[in-house]
Amino acid sequence: xxxxxxxxxxxVGSGVSEILLTHKQKLFASVxxxxxxxxxxxxxxxxxxxxxxxxxxxxxxIINDIDVDIVVEVMGGLNPAYDFVKQCLxxxxxxxxxxxxxxxxxxxxxxxxAKDNNTNFLFEASVGGGIPIIRPINQCLVANNVSEIAGxxxxxxxxxxxxxxxxxxxxDEALKLAQDLGYAERNPxxxxxxHDACRKICILASLxxxxxxxxxxxxxxxxxxxxxxxVKYASIWGxxxxxxxxxxxxxxxxxxxxxxxxxxxxxxxxxxxxxxxxGIMVRGDCTDDVVFYGKGAGKLPTASAxxxxxxxxxxxxxxxxxxxxxxxxxxxxxxYKESVTAMYLRTVSDDTASAYxxxxxxxxxxxVLECDTAKEGELAFVCEPMAYxxxxxNIDALNNSGIKVESAIRIGDL
Amino acid sequence: xxxxxxxxxxxVGSGVSEILLTHKQKLFASVxxxxxxxxxxxxxxxxxxxxxxxxxxxxxxIINDIDVDIVVEVMGGLNPAYDFVKQCLxxxxxxxxxxxxxxxxxxxxxxxxAKDNNTNFLFEASVGGGIPIIRPINQCLVANNVSEIAGxxxxxxxxxxxxxxxxxxxxDEALKLAQDLGYAERNPxxxxxxHDACRKICILASLxxxxxxxxxxxxxxxxxxxxxxxVKYASIWGxxxxxxxxxxxxxxxxxxxxxxxxxxxxxxxxxxxxxxxxGIMVRGDCTDDVVFYGKGAGKLPTASAxxxxxxxxxxxxxxxxxxxxxxxxxxxxxxYKESVTAMYLRTVSDDTASAYxxxxxxxxxxxVLECDTAKEGELAFVCEPMAYxxxxxNIDALNNSGIKVESAIRIGDL
Numbered sequence: 001x002x003x004x005x006x007x008x009x010x011x012v013g014s015g016v017s018e019i020l021l022t023h024k025q026k027l028f029a030s031v032x033x034x035x036x037x038x039x040x041x042x043x044x045x046x047x048x049x050x051x052x053x054x055x056x057x058x059x060x061x062i063i064n065d066i067d068v069d070i071v072v073e074v075m076g077g078l079n080p081a082y083d084f085v086k087q088c089l090x091x092x093x094x095x096x097x098x099x100x101x102x103x104x105x106x107x108x109x110x111x112x113x114a115k116d117n118n119t120n121f122l123f124e125a126s127v128g129g130g131i132p133i134i135r136p137i138n139q140c141l142v143a144n145n146v147s148e149i150a151g152x153x154x155x156x157x158x159x160x161x162x163x164x165x166x167x168x169x170x171x172d173e174a175l176k177l178a179q180d181l182g183y184a185e186r187n188p189x190x191x192x193x194x195h196d197a198c199r200k201i202c203i204l205a206s207l208x209x210x211x212x213x214x215x216x217x218x219x220x221x222x223x224x225x226x227x228x229x230x231v232k233y234a235s236i237w238g239x240x241x242x243x244x245x246x247x248x249x250x251x252x253x254x255x256x257x258x259x260x261x262x263x264x265x266x267x268x269x270x271x272x273x274x275x276x277x278x279g280i281m282v283r284g285d286c287t288d289d290v291v292f293y294g295k296g297a298g299k300l301p302t303a304s305a306x307x308x309x310x311x312x313x314x315x316x317x318x319x320x321x322x323x324x325x326x327x328x329x330x331x332x333x334x335x336y337k338e339s340v341t342a343m344y345l346r347t348v349s350d351d352t353a354s355a356y357x358x359x360x361x362x363x364x365x366x367x368v369l370e371c372d373t374a375k376e377g378e379l380a381f382v383c384e385p386m387a388y389x390x391x392x393x394n395i396d397a398l399n400n401s402g403i404k405v406e407s408a409i410r411i412g413d414l
Numbered sequence: 415x416x417x418x419x420x421x422x423x424x425x426v427g428s429g430v431s432e433i434l435l436t437h438k439q440k441l442f443a444s445v446x447x448x449x450x451x452x453x454x455x456x457x458x459x460x461x462x463x464x465x466x467x468x469x470x471x472x473x474x475x476i477i478n479d480i481d482v483d484i485v486v487e488v489m490g491g492l493n494p495a496y497d498f499v500k501q502c503l504x505x506x507x508x509x510x511x512x513x514x515x516x517x518x519x520x521x522x523x524x525x526x527x528a529k530d531n532n533t534n535f536l537f538e539a540s541v542g543g544g545i546p547i548i549r550p551i552n553q554c555l556v557a558n559n560v561s562e563i564a565g566x567x568x569x570x571x572x573x574x575x576x577x578x579x580x581x582x583x584x585x586d587e588a589l590k591l592a593q594d595l596g597y598a599e600r601n602p603x604x605x606x607x608x609h610d611a612c613r614k615i616c617i618l619a620s621l622x623x624x625x626x627x628x629x630x631x632x633x634x635x636x637x638x639x640x641x642x643x644x645v646k647y648a649s650i651w652g653x654x655x656x657x658x659x660x661x662x663x664x665x666x667x668x669x670x671x672x673x674x675x676x677x678x679x680x681x682x683x684x685x686x687x688x689x690x691x692x693g694i695m696v697r698g699d700c701t702d703d704v705v706f707y708g709k710g711a712g713k714l715p716t717a718s719a720x721x722x723x724x725x726x727x728x729x730x731x732x733x734x735x736x737x738x739x740x741x742x743x744x745x746x747x748x749x750y751k752e753s754v755t756a757m758y759l760r761t762v763s764d765d766t767a768s769a770y771x772x773x774x775x776x777x778x779x780x781x782v783l784e785c786d787t788a789k790e791g792e793l794a795f796v797c798e799p800m801a802y803x804x805x806x807x808n809i810d811a812l813n814n815s816g817i818k819v820e821s822a823i824r825i826g827d828l
Contacts, residue, residue, distance in 0.1 A: 019557050019700060029624070030556050030736065124554065130701035132546070132554030140538065140546030142444050143433050143721035210443070269707055272686050286433060286718035287544035290708035293683055294701060304700035307557035319733045322444065 001034045002314050005062040007084060008075035009042035009055070012098050012125070015303025016072055017051060020310075027307070031314045038068055041075075063087050070313045072306060073097040082106055089113040089121060094313040098125035098306050104199035108212035108327035120321050122309035127153065127200045128278050130301025131294040135308075137207055137282060138323055144284025146208040150246040150414050151280035152273050153200040155296045156184045156191040157223050157243045161261075162274045164231050165240050171226060183276055193222035194243060194259040201245030204280070205257055209249060211328040213257060219336030219388075221260040230407050233346060233380045236369045239265040242273075244412055254332050256339045262412030263344055263382075269293075270414055281414065337389030342411035344369070345395070346380040349403040355379045358401055362394040379403075382411060415448045416728050419476040421498060422489035423456040423469070426512050426539070429717025430486055431465060434724075441721070445728045452482055455489075477501050484727045486720060487511040496520055503527040503535060508727040512539035512720050518613035522626035522741035534735050536723035541567065541614045542692050544715025545708040549722075551621055551696060552737055558698025560622040564660040564828050565694035566687050567614040569710045570598045570605040571637050571657045575675075576688040578645050579654050585640060597690055607636035608657060608673040615659030618694070619671055623663060625742040627671060633750030633802075635674040644821050647760060647794045650783045653679040656687075658826055668746050670753045676826030677758055677796075683707075684828055695828065751803030756825035758783070759809070760794040763817040769793045772815055776808040793817075796825060 004020070006013050020027070020035055028034055039062050040046075040055045049055070059080075062068055071088045073095060075081045081102050088095050090113060097103065103110075103126045114121035124134045128151075137146070152158050156178055163174035175192065178184035190196045198220045205213045223243050234241045242264045247257040264271045269291045273279035278296025283289050295301040312321060349355040356379060359366050363383040371380065383391070395405045418434070420427050434441070434449055442448055453476050454460075454469045463469070473494075476482055485502045487509060489495050495516050502509050504527060511517065516524075517540045528535035538548045542565075551560070566572050570592055577588035589606065592598035604610045612634045619627045637657050648655045656678045661671040678685045683705045687693035692710025697703050709715040726735060763769040770793060773780050777797040785794065797805070809819045 015700075023557055023559070026559060027557065032736075130698070131704055132550040135554050136546040136550060139726065140549050140719065140722050142725050143437055143441065143718040145437070145440060269686070272683070284544070284718065286429075286714040288709050288715065290545055290706070292704070292706060294704035300700040301702065304557040304698065305554065308554050311556050312553065315736060322446075322729060 001036050002069050003036050003038040003067045004070045004072060004310060005039040005041065005068045006037060006072045006074065007041040007062065008073065009040055009044070009046060010074065010076070011299045012302045012306065013074040015299040016074060016306050019300065019303050019307045021050070027311065031311050033314055035310065035314070038065065059084055063091060068093060069317060070094045070096065070310055072310065073099055074306065075099070076101065078102060078105060085110060086113060089117055089119060092117045092119050094120040094317065096122050096306055096309040096313060098123070098302050100126040100196070100199040100203060104202045104215050107203065107206060108325060111324050112327070115324060118320050120313050120316055122312060122321070122323065124309050125302045125305035127203050128280055128292065128294070129296040129298060130304050131278060131280065131292050131296060133204070133280055133292050134207065136292065137204065141282060141284050141287060141290070144286045146249070146282060146284050148246070148248045148283040149201070149204050149208055149280065150244055150270070150412070151201070152242050152270055152278050153197040153245045153280070153296065154191055154243060155276035155278055156188070158273065158278070159183050159276045160192070161223060161226070161241055161243065164226065164228060168228060170228055171224060192224050194220040197243060197245040198259045201247055201257060201259060205247040205255060206325045208247070209255060209332070210325050211332055212325055213255065213328070213333060214330055217330035217333040218257050218259060223261050225407070226261055227407065229346060230409060233344060233369050233371065234263045236371055237263055237344065237382065239263045240271050241409065242270060250334070254334050256334050258336065258339060260410050262410045264412045264414055268414045337387060337392065339388045340385050341388055342382060342385045343391050344380065344382050344407070344409045344411060345405055346378065346407040347398060347403045347405050348375070348377050349379070350377060352377060352379045355403045358398060358403055362397055415450050416483050417450050417452040417481045418484045418486060418724060419453040419455065419482045420451060420486045420488065421455040421476065422487065423454050423458070423460060424488065424490070425713045426716045426720065427488040429713040430488060430720050433714065433717050433721045435464070441725065445725050447728055449724065449728070452479065473498055477505060482507060483731060484508045484510065484724055486724065487513055488720065489513070490515065492516060492519060499524060500527060503531055503533060506531045506533050508534040508731065510536050510720055510723040510727060512537070512716050514540040514610070514613040514617060518616045518629050521617065521620060522739060525738050526741070529738060532734050534727050534730055536726060536735070536737065538723050539716045539719035541617050542694055542706065542708070543710040543712060544719050545692060545694065545706050545710060547618070547694055547706050548621060550706065551618065555696060555698050555701060555704070558700045560663070560696060560698050562660070562662045562697040563615070563618050563622060563694065564658055564684070564826070565615070566656050566684055566692050567611040567659045567694065567710065568605055568657060569690035569692055570602070572687065572692070573597050573690045575637060575640070575655055575657065578640065578642060582642060584642055585638060606638050608634040611657060611659040612673045615661055615671060615673060619661040619669060620739045623669060623746070624739050625746055626739055627669065627742070627747060628744055631744035631747040633672050637675050639821070640675055641821065643760060644823060647758065647783050647785065648677050650785055651677055651758065651796065653677045654685050655823065656684060664748065668748050670748050672750065672753060674824050676824045678826045678828055682828045751801060751806065753802045754799050755802055756796060756799045757805050758794065758796050758821070758823045758825060759819055760792065760821040761812060761817045761819050762789070762791045763793070764791060766791060766793045769817045772812060772817055776811055
């Protein structure tokens with residue numbers, strides 16, 4: 001029998017205890033040991049819960065219990081999760097978490113502590129919910145040099161964009177619907193400004209390249225400025241707008257990492273991923289593109305990934321699993337202004353002919369997106385790939401010439 | 415240092431040695447041990463190969479070498495692969511294979527021998543080439559009861575069908591193109607008759623349900639009878655024809671397993687998987703649908719999956735990985751005539767009005783597929799889900815009434 005403690009009894013935590021109870025037999029068959037939930041840490045009371053007698057409000061009940069081999073952290077947020085996880089690892093307990101904020105901010109340090117104490121720190125559920133992605137990158141694709149990872153990593157924004165694309169809702173309307181359905185929080189900033197996707201691409205990039213990449217090194221744009229006009233032009237261009245987290249290794253081994261809305265061609269496997277679903281493409285030098293698709297969030301999908309990690313901990317209680325990346329100072333990340341990308345721009349001016357000439361002068365070759373229902377003075381075009389800093393300079397130059405740039409969205413080369 | 419022997423220097427085998435040589439540093443970093451190719455078994459000579467001195471024609475050089483911990487079997491076919499693998503496992507050597515024929519025919523026996531000898535028998539590359547699928551089902555989705563697995567498991571037939579759908583080639587023309595491009599063998603039977611897909615769905619089903627399901631228990635249809643008329647009616651229905659390997663667990667825990675061409679709705683994630691790509695959907699009770707997509711064959715994708723298994727063997731040389739299913743007598747598989755499915759039928763008769771009446775009488779409710787370019791006397795329709803045996807009886811009854819059933823294709827509920 002292996003004793004488990006669960007810290008946090010919210011959406012994911014209640015899912016974890018539910019799966020451990022309802023799938024008892026299957027889990028026993030796969031691991032040959034009974035999993036016993038010994039403590040559940042939560043500040044709230046759950047007197048009706050079948051495990052009501054196991055609840056505690058005191059972390060000391062867990063950290064001081066030598067029977068507890070595996071601790072599940074599903075509280076979310078940095079504090080007190082960070083402190084609790086660190087203490088558990090220092091005591092040699094294995095820790096499983098779904099907390100992407102914690103892993104993105106403290107992954108390298110916690111992995112090092114786990115290594116030093118010959119124990120495991122696993123976090124399959126922190127990216128992609130129930131979609132297997134951490135283990136496949138770490139194990140199945142280990143014989144590949146990963147050149148690029150790109151994904152739809154946030155279900156809430158994908159739901160909003162899908163409603164804008166398929167049903168013509170504007171951003172505010174789609175956000176409200178997402179909130180009404182419980183997909184978006186009352187304060188939706190972490191989702192719609194791209195912070196959640198940023199944490200996830202940081203975790204994947206750190207894993208793929210072996211060095212921690214911290215969220216503050218990643219140029220991050222959200223979807224709040226996307227309009228239905230942009231959705232229409234994406235369609236004319238032959239694609240859809242998706243919020244993409246993307247990391248690419250350059251020939252000098254530096255990494256180009258960004259979170260931003262992008263035009264994705266319809267033929268891309270990521271273009272058809274709609275609603276709250278996530279999809280992650282991993283490009284390896286041997287495998288080429290491999291895509292993982294599924295529900296990126298939700299109680300049971302996320303909890304089932306946590307339980308898979310618990311099982312892995314049980315199998316590796318005495319024989320640490322190799323999952324590691326080193327700390328870094330973010331020096332491998334190139335400046336976002338050096339990142340090369342093609343770009344869609346939508347401008348409004350008094351005179352589209354001279355706007356066209358000015359744009360062509362600045363961007364060299366441009367491809368105009370023709371639209372029958374274009375507003376008066378509107379010119380939309382796609383420029384060739386160039387440094388993002390040059391694009392920003394050109395946008396300034398356009399604005400200074402009375403050609404107002406209303407939208408600028410990257411072209412996703414996927 | 416860990417010594418590896420590779421049996422077979424064909425497409426996959428040469429890819430394995432290539433990756434072990436070119437990715438040496440990355441592999442060393444992930445496992446902390448050097449991987450040394452000590453023997454390569456092949457009956458042919460490769461005097462120009464950089465490892466020419468390691469080639470042998472004698473299996474005894476491998477089986478009797480106590481330094482060899484891991485043996486890679488990439489010869490293909492049942493003989494002598496089966497005998498060689500068995501001998502290696504009996505000597506406690508770990509075995510990695512890409513040989514789906516071997517795993518589908520002898521998996522249970524070889525897994526038992528591996529277990530008895532505390533060693534590993536791994537086969538990630540046997541299904542889906544470079545797509546991670548065995549490990550995700552075995553580890554990541556372990557906390558799920560898998561209700562269904564369905565996939566496009568054969569790249570050759572998917573290429574042929576894609577050419578038929580997108581370019582209007584007929585089957586023979588598309589097959590010839592696949593052969594000219596090296597995607598199909600000169601004798602294409604194993605692919606086009608569905609045997610290859612059958613082996614793969616047997617492996618996935620055995621893994622998901624813990625009991626070996628042998629290919630001879632699986633009702634298997636290929637794509638040789640698919641016509642461009644059927645492709646057109648699939649489009650009218652709102653989908654495409656794909657060769658699907660599918661297994662479903664029924665409420666009584668029996669399994670319904672089949673390989674057959676199916677109409678797949680355009681909205682399905684499997685509908686957009688084209689050319690030689692594979693896609694596999696795993697439906698879990700916690701995760702819902704998870705889809706894995708990528709190159710299902712080819713030298714480096716398949717070899718990279720083999721190398722990932724080699725790495726896993728190195729990590730588990732003394733601590734066997736848990737991957738197992740029991741032998742069985744196929745009694746969990748329901749008779750294919752009991753399998754419930756909706757069906758598309760295309761009939762030709764002298765009188766479509768009476769054909770419609772007869773079909774409606776036999777099938778109760780039918781949904782006619784209207785086509786402007788239907789041939790004289792042609793009637794195409796989709797029936798409600800019913801037992802496949804009943805459908806076969808109804809087809810006989812139609813044929814006996816002078817209503818010739820030219821096509822009958824399952825509706826994939828995906």
